[in-house]
Amino acid sequence: MTKPHIKLFIPGPVEVSEDTFQAMSQPMIGHRGSGFQDLYAAIQPKLRQVLYTKNPVFLSTSSAWGVMEASVRNLVAKKVLNCCCGAFSDKWLDVSQRCGKQAEALKVEWGQPILPEMVDAKLKTGQFDAITLVHNETSTGLMNPLAEIAQVVKKYPDVMFVVDCVSSMTALKIDTDALGIDVLLAGVQKAWAMPPGLAVFAVSDRALKRAETIPARGYYFDFLEFKANHDKNMTPSTPSIPHIYGLNFKLDQFAKEGLDNRYARHRKMAQKTRDWAKANGFELFPKAGYESVTLTCVKNNKNIDVSKLQKALKDKYKVLIDGGYGPIKGKSFRLAHMGDETPETVGQLHTMLDDCLKSL
Secondary structure, rough: OOOOOOOEEOOOOOOOOHHHHHHHOOOOOOOOEEEEEEEHHHHHHHHHHHHHOOOOOEEEOOOOHHHHHHHHHOOOOOOOOEEEEOOOHHHHHHHHHHHOOOOOEEOOOOOOOOOOOHHHHHHHOOOEEEEEEEEEEOOOOEEOOHHHHHHHHHHOOHHHHHHHEOOEEEOOOHHHHHOOOOOOEEOOOOOOOOOOEEEEEOOOOOHHHHHOOOOOOOOOOOHHHHHHHHHOOOOOOOOOOHHHHHHHHHHHHHHHOOOOHHHHHHHHHHHHHHHHHOOOOOOOOOOOOEOOOEEEEOOOOOOHHHHHHHHHHHHHHHOOEOOHHHEOOOOOOEEEEOOOHHHHHHHHHHHHHHHHHHHH
16 A cells, blocks of 8 residues: 655655656666766756856765765865854764864854854954855754855955855855855755755865865865866766756756746745744744745744644645754744745645644
C-alpha cells in the first residue's frame, strides 16, 4: 500500500515538483564524456546569470556543508571570523576549529542580526583574513543585512568574504560580484526546489589565488581541483548527473518566469505569511526588519501546543510544517514559502492552519 504524500512546508528539503523529478530521470551519461561536458557547458552561463557573477560556478556532489568546510580549508591562513546568529552560523565556528584553523565568533542572540558596525569593529583589528556569514539563518527565520555588511568587508581587501546563501539563493537578487563576495554557496534543496545532494558555489579569482598559498586543502573540496576540471567542463570527482539535469531544468524554469517575477513572488509569499501570523495574534521570532524572505519563524507567544498543531495538519491535510529548531523547538514554528510555492498554495496552507488552530 502506497503511503499518502505529505506535502512539505518545512524549510528544507522543500516540495519537489513532478516535472523536476522527470527532468532528473533522463538516461545516464558518462561523466568524463562529451555528453556531460556539453551539459556542464550549457548550464554555466545560466548559473552565472542567476548568481550575477563572471566567476566560475562549481558543482559539488555534497550538501552545502562540504563547501562551507572547503571555504575554511581553502582560504584561511591567519584567522577566520565566524558570524554566529543561529544554529547553522554557530556551527560554522565549530567546523572552522575542527579544520584546525584559528577562529573567533562574532556572536549575537538568536533572532538578532549581525550588524555592519559589529563586523567593522572586528575586522579593523587586522587579525582576520576571512569572514563567514550566513545570509539567511534558517533556524530563526532571520535575514542578515548582506549588502551593508559587504560594504564594510570591502574596506579590508585581504579578508575573504564567504557567504552561505543556502536558504536564500534564487529567491532574491544576490549580486555576487557587485557585493564583492569571494565564495557564494548553497544547496539545492531549498529555494532551488530540488532534492538534496548537490551544492552550487561561485568562487572569485582572488579566492583561487589565496587557495594557491594554502597547504592541506584536502582533495575532494580543493578549489583548485574544481577550477582545473571546470576549465574542461567537468567536475573533480563523479558528479550526481541526475541533479545536474534537474539544475538545467530549473534554470530554464527561472528564465521562463523571469528572475524579477520570481523575486516578487517570494516577497509576496513572505509578506502574506507575516500578515497571517500577526492577524492570528502571533509575533515573529526575528527582530523586526530582518525577517527572511523564504521562511517565517513564528514566535509561539500564544503558548499553543506546536506538536499538536503539526500532528493535526499532517493527519487532516497531509501537510508538514516545522515545530521549531533546537533550543526554540516548541517556542516557535517555521513555515516555508520558497521554491515552486505560490501565493495561492501559501494561502491554502494558511487556511489549513486556521482550521487546525481551532481544534487545539
